[in-house]
Amino acid sequence: MKIFGIGLFIVLLCTVRELCATNAxxxxxxxxxxxxxxxxxxxxxxxxxxxxxxxxxxxxxxFTKKGYKVCAKANESWVKKYVEHFTQQNSEK
Structure with missing residues (x-):
């Protein structure tokens, strides 16, 4: 029974690895x-x-001035305002 479990685990591991490689x-x-x-x-x-x-x-x-990366949802109103602000700021340069 242990051999069957180990064999099944190896097959699943190879399958997952192959799927990850094709989607890479x-x-x-x-x-x-x-x-x-x-x-x-x-x-x-x-x-x-x-x-x-x-x-x-x-x-x-x-990207903060202290070097941190912070993720926020793009559909939030404050995030949209910040994106617009930085887009305008970059277009003026």
């Missing part, structure tokens, strides 16, 4: 999987980056 070309650079629940002070943000449309949840990665 479609994996985005960065996705957000947990989101900061509060509004960040805009003065603490140095720049931002929107996540790929391939990510499961649309997010924005805020």
């Amino acid at each position: 070309s479609h994996v985005p650079d960065e996705c957000c999987f947990s989101f900061y629940p509060k509004r960040l002070p805009i003065k603490s943000i140095s720049h931002l980056k929107t996540t790929s449309s391939s990510c499961p949840v649309a997010g924005v990665i805020f």
Whole structure:
């Protein structure tokens, strides 16, 4: 019975590994999987980056002046305002 369990585990492991290898070309650079629940002070943000449309949840990665990366949901109103602010700021440069 132990041999059957070990064999089944190995088959499942190989299957998962193969699935991950075939999907590796479609994996985005960065996705957000947990989101900061509060509004960040805009003065603490140095720049931002929107996540790929391939990510499961649309997010924005805020880079703080202290060097932290903070994810927020892209559909929140304050996040949309911040994205607009930084987009305008970059277009003026």
